[in-house]
Amino acid sequence: MERLIVFRHVRAIDPSSSLDAIIDVVIENDRIVRLGPNVGAEAAKADWAQVIAPPPGAWLLPGLVDLHAHLREPGQESKEDIRSGLGAAAAGGFTDVCAMPNTVPVNDSRMVTEAMLSRAHEVGGPRLHPIGAITMGQRGEALTEMGDLREAGAVAVSDDGRCVTSSSVMRRALEYASVFDMPVIQHAEDHALTEGSQMHEGSVSTKLGLRGWPRVAEDIIVARDLMLAEYTGARYHVAHASTEGTVRLLREAKSRGLRVSAEVTPHHLLLTHEAVGLYDTACKVNPPLREEQDVQALREGLADGTIDAVATDHAPHGILDKHCEFAEAKPGMIGLELCLPLLLGLVEQGALPLNRLVESLTHAPSSIARLPDKRIREGARADLVLVDPEERWTIEASRLRSKSKNTPFLGRNVKGRVKMTLVAGNIVFNGGS
Known part of the structure; x- marks a missing residue:
């Protein structure tokens, strides 16, 4: 009709x-x-x-594009599934959602990618774009068949949730992915420096008696990967940038024309480690909330284009995953429905130009994932x-379409x-x- x-x-x-x-x-x-x-x-x-x-x-506005979401299907549908996740995306203004591969089983094969796309087609609504794993089972060892993943519909590869810490594996991943013009999305974390860590290493972690996660654990991996990206000529993307050091490294790399890009989440633009307060598990995220100097660097990096895109890192969790001791709580918060209204606050404060916010949620992520460009023409x-x-409104759990309600912004x-x-x-x- x-x-x-x-x-x-x-x-x-x-x-x-x-x-x-x-x-x-x-x-x-x-x-x-x-x-x-x-x-x-x-x-x-x-x-x-x-x-x-x-x-x-x-x-x-052009339809929004999220480069980084966890829809939990297959395997953890009690937290979120493709239907509820895409419903939340629609309510947040997103027309395209890129889904990370840490499902159960991991999206490391054509079969899982095709199953996700088939389910999304049944559901309708915003488009789903699977991201395949870099390594089998996200174990950081054997590379996936990236050509198969690409042919099946994957738009990028990532071991998000786990860092590819081996320089040899990362080099081969960049070289292999470049054959298919796929970006390699890195979760930048030196796990040897973060083992047992619960939040950012600083005054708050000391006060709470929690093992801290130093900024340098991110910076070291980003610095190494930028050198590998320069050596291989491949497309490299930093997921959920969280430190002042990462912004500085990206700015220098871009000044030399490297094919690199980065994203930042709303919560890393809005909250510091002070938000953890007295062990608020809603504020436990990966990477952790940092300090004011990091927040300011991230805002400046987004405003000047050093950081290309905003991505929600929508990470739904059940009640028992968060209503527990801080050390046992799962990291992450939901974001698809809240991203735009939260960041419009930065526009109103004058911390971020409106055009740059729109660009970072539309054209920039489309370009990184090689999706059809978002235009009004x-x-x-x-x-x-x-x-x-x-319109003014209050964020309430009953208004959210996601199955999970884990957000400190309620x-x-x-x-x-x-x-x-x-x-x-x-x-x-x-x-x-």
């Missing part, structure tokens, strides 16, 4: 197209066919047209998100809310319905 959707008088913002204007946007089936002042007036008269008059001041696929930047008042998400012209999220 033919679909006709008309947005009237909406502020369309697309930094990659140098677009920021109040216009009409007309969608036929899966494509944007017209945009400009009042171009939707005639189309809106059609009997079958769905005319959307957004709230005053609403924004229409004639002929582009209608992957869009409608946002009311003025109870926080935020400004800005996703009102509608379209994937190829299909409305996959519409307010509360």
Whole structure:
């Protein structure tokens, strides 16, 4: 059946197209066919047209892309599954989600990749893009068949949750992945320096009597990998950057034209190790929350493009995974539904330009994963998100579509809310319905 959707008088913002204007946007089936002042007036008269008059001041953005999420299927569906995870993504304005391979079994084969994609196709909504493992079983030893993974639909490889600590294995991984133009996404952590660690090494860990995780455990791996990336000419990506040192290393590498990129999470942009307070397990994440100097370096790195993208590292966990002693708690927090409203707070504070935030959630991650670019222009696929930047609301567990509710942001008042998400012209999220 033919679909006709008309947005009237909406502020369309697309930094990659140098677009920021109040216009009409007309969608036929899966494509944007017209945009400009009042171009939707005639189309809106059609009997079958769905005319959307957004709230005053609403924004229409390209669909958001998450480079780093854990959807837990297969194997841990009680925490999250592909249906609930993609539902949460739609509510957060994401049209594309890249799923990390630390499932059960690990996504280290064509069979698992294809099964994930088949399930996502059944569910519908935002697109799922599997990320395959670098090594079999994520054990850091034998490489996976990256060509098979790529052919099956994987967009990158990563052993996220575990670092590839062997320089020899990492070199071979970079060389092999480059044959298929796949980025190698590294979880940068020298495990010999973090064994038994529970949080960032600093004054708070000392006060709480918890073994600390030093910044240098990340910096050492990033420094080594950048040298390997330069030597091999491969595409290298730093997952969830968390330290001032990582930002400094990336800035220097990019100044020399290396094919490197990086992402940062909302929680590493917003929280410090002080948030752990008296053993708040909701704030236990991997890598850990750092110090104010790291937060400022990450914000500056994102603002100036040293850090390319924002990624949620959406990591759902059950109640018993968090309601326990700090040392026994699983690391991670959910983020798909909260990413945009939380980071709009940084825009309002003047810490991050709006265009740069939009770029880091749309064009930049699409480019890294080699996905079709997100644009608001004639002929582009209608992957869009409608946002009311003025709506104030309180983050409550009952409002979240994820199966898991593990976030330290419950109870926080935020400004800005996703009102509608379209994937190829299909409305996959519409307010509360």
